Amino acid sequence: EAGVAQSPRYKIIEKRQSVAFWCNPISGHATLYWYQQILGQGPKLLIQFQNNGVVDDSQLPKDRFSAERLKGVDSTLKIQPAKLEDSAVYLCASSLGHQETQYFGPGTRLLVL
Amino acid sequence: KQEVTQIPAALSVPEGENLVLNCSFTDSAIYNLQWFRQDPGKGLTSLLLIQSSQREQTSGRLNASLDKSSGRSTLYIAASQPGDSATYLCAVYGGSNYKLTFGKGTLLTVNP
Secondary structure, eight states: OOOOEEEOSEEEEOTTOOEEEEEEOOTTOOEEEEEEEOTTSOOEEEEEEETTEEEEOTTSOTTTEEEEOGGGSOEEEEESSOOGGGOEEEEEEEESSTTSOOEEOOOEEEEEO | OOOEEEEOSEEEEETTOOEEEEEEESOOOEEEEEEEEEOTTSOEEEEEEEETTOSEEEETTEEEEEEGGGTEEEEEEOSOOGGGOEEEEEEEEETTEEEEEEOOOEEEEEEO
16 A cells, blocks of 8 residues: 655755645545644644545644645645745645544655755 | 643663653543654654553554543553664644644664
């Protein structure tokens, strides 16, 4: 069974630039999550989708972050414009349902200069 | 607001030693608790999931316990190996919000 795929694996940008991350969840998983993990911290949930609807985006900085999950499968997370404090690892995870085990992708490591 | 604390932040042990990692959480109204492993530059791997009605779960050399009333969980690793070196994260699902809340993790180093 293929795992959660993410791309790119690494990205370096300058502040005020924009960046997008892509996630392909495990086939059949209805729930998809985006997390932000700052160095030395645990992951923090940014947004949760159930199929293609948003369940929770309370911790998403909506003035600069946006996410979509078209057709209830792949998802993209965008930052525009990026700030220095956005430097982190962005993790995508998926699960069969919202109380089920979450399976994580390898993450995208973002460095904002 | 759910808060998860992990102690110690880092642990270094010789190979073969048995060890315990600790996790505490502030809101006991949880659905489940999970232990994850994170290797450098990689994502998280789920090790054990304990439902709120359960007291413990075992997988190989790993045993996780849950005391929901006191807001505590422990991860016991038997006969540690250098390959166990990683960051171990505790996360709880539920409480006042229906989301997974993580601790900061314990960085484990097992020396040959």
